[in-house]
Amino acid sequence: MKPASNLLINGRFLGRRATGVDRFAFETVRALDQMIDLGDPLSAGLRAEIVVPEALAGMANPFRHITLRASGKGHGVRWEQIALPRAAHGRLLLNLCNSGPLLYRRQVTVLHDAAPTRVPDSYSRSFVAWYRLMAPSLGRVSQRVITVSEFSRRELCDAYRIPAAKIGVVPESGEHMLRVQPDDSPATIALRARPFVLAVGSLNRHKNFQLVANAARLIRDAQFDIVVVGGGDARVYGTGQHALPGFVKHLGYVSDGELAALYRRAACFVYPSRYEGYGLPPVEALALGCPVIASRLPSVQEACGDAVLYTSPDDPADLARLLERITGDAGLRASLRERGRARTAELTWRATAVKLIEEISPWLM
Numbered sequence: 001m002k003p004a005s006n007l008l009i010n011g012r013f014l015g016r017r018a019t020g021v022d023r024f025a026f027e028t029v030r031a032l033d034q035m036i037d038l039g040d041p042l043s044a045g046l047r048a049e050i051v052v053p054e055a056l057a058g059m060a061n062p063f064r065h066i067t068l069r070a071s072g073k074g075h076g077v078r079w080e081q082i083a084l085p086r087a088a089h090g091r092l093l094l095n096l097c098n099s100g101p102l103l104y105r106r107q108v109t110v111l112h113d114a115a116p117t118r119v120p121d122s123y124s125r126s127f128v129a130w131y132r133l134m135a136p137s138l139g140r141v142s143q144r145v146i147t148v149s150e151f152s153r154r155e156l157c158d159a160y161r162i163p164a165a166k167i168g169v170v171p172e173s174g175e176h177m178l179r180v181q182p183d184d185s186p187a188t189i190a191l192r193a194r195p196f197v198l199a200v201g202s203l204n205r206h207k208n209f210q211l212v213a214n215a216a217r218l219i220r221d222a223q224f225d226i227v228v229v230g231g232g233d234a235r236v237y238g239t240g241q242h243a244l245p246g247f248v249k250h251l252g253y254v255s256d257g258e259l260a261a262l263y264r265r266a267a268c269f270v271y272p273s274r275y276e277g278y279g280l281p282p283v284e285a286l287a288l289g290c291p292v293i294a295s296r297l298p299s300v301q302e303a304c305g306d307a308v309l310y311t312s313p314d315d316p317a318d319l320a321r322l323l324e325r326i327t328g329d330a331g332l333r334a335s336l337r338e339r340g341r342a343r344t345a346e347l348t349w350r351a352t353a354v355k356l357i358e359e360i361s362p363w364l365m
Contacts, residue, residue: 032356192265199272225249270292291337292336
């Protein structure tokens with residue numbers, strides 16, 4: 001008989017379309033699984049199980065040594081609050097995606113940032129109200145809270161009144177993009193005629209794609225294209241007299257393979273966000289050798305160091321200047337790629353898993 005697991009992982013993230021926090025969860029668990037597979041001494045004695053709702057009972061287990069079990073009716077918040085603590089049954093529960101059961105004390109919870117409190121206009125009222133209740137409550141009941149940057153640690157202290165001493169910090173990584181096979185589509189192949197800058201448009205206001213749109217309007221006779229990936233919004237792209245210049249190309253949604261191909265060929269990636277707990281997209285871009293221009297945010301500076309060019313999220317003229325500079329200077333792009341390689345070599349998912357084990361080990365039995 002196999003020994004019982006001493007760690008139960010909240011697998012709610014496996015049943016939904018992946019976001020940044022879901023990527024963090026999957027890659028962290030994958031790294032833990034690899035450590036067990038390789039007999040890493042740091043994972044000695046770790047016996048982990050991941051639990052999902054019964055509706056996902058037929059899903060394949062993506063891990064070799066971390067078992068998968070379906071338990072409990074329902075889905076989403078209801079499953080997490082009612083069925084998940086029953087499945088945990090006294091074991092240490094690890095929540096990796098900003099949420100967990102409010103009435104279960106033997107748990108460790110990863111809270112990535114305080115975005116619902118800091119940028120509430122980016123979310124629905126019900127979402128903001130729930131997180132304003134849930135996050136401080138989880139901060140109180142959890143044995144340990146983990147976040148992804150020192151910036152977010154300060155944010156959780158200030159916004160949710162979680163004591164700093166209770167919060168640990170683990171890094172993130174972009175190395176998962178190295179496993180993605182680049183996949184050119186007719187739309188991406190058509191971009192080979194000129195250099196291009198890559199941006200990802202988002203409907204969330206704090207993602208601030210408006211900065212890219214305003215910078216594009218300031219550029220005359222551009223010698224490059226701006227390629228936008230993601231959903232469209234007339235409030236962002238503009239119509240009539242506010243229409244964007246012709247060198248802005250909108251591709252809509254693309255696959256991971258297409259995105260990897262774009263990262264590898266782009267002159268640079270633009271990340272204009274106003275608020276982030278970490279800044280995973282620029283780290284992903286750096287991992288694929290794509291130079292980055294990013295908003296000067298504490299969390300992004302913490303993640304990327306001196307490997308990117310920084311701009312104010314409120315200064316389209318400065319962004320326009322940097323876009324023209326980086327697309328016209330091959331030496332600068334080469335220097336940024338070299339700095340990016342050095343920075344991302346320090347950021348691995350194994351390092352995340354190691355730090356996580358260190359954080360939760362006092363409560364493992």
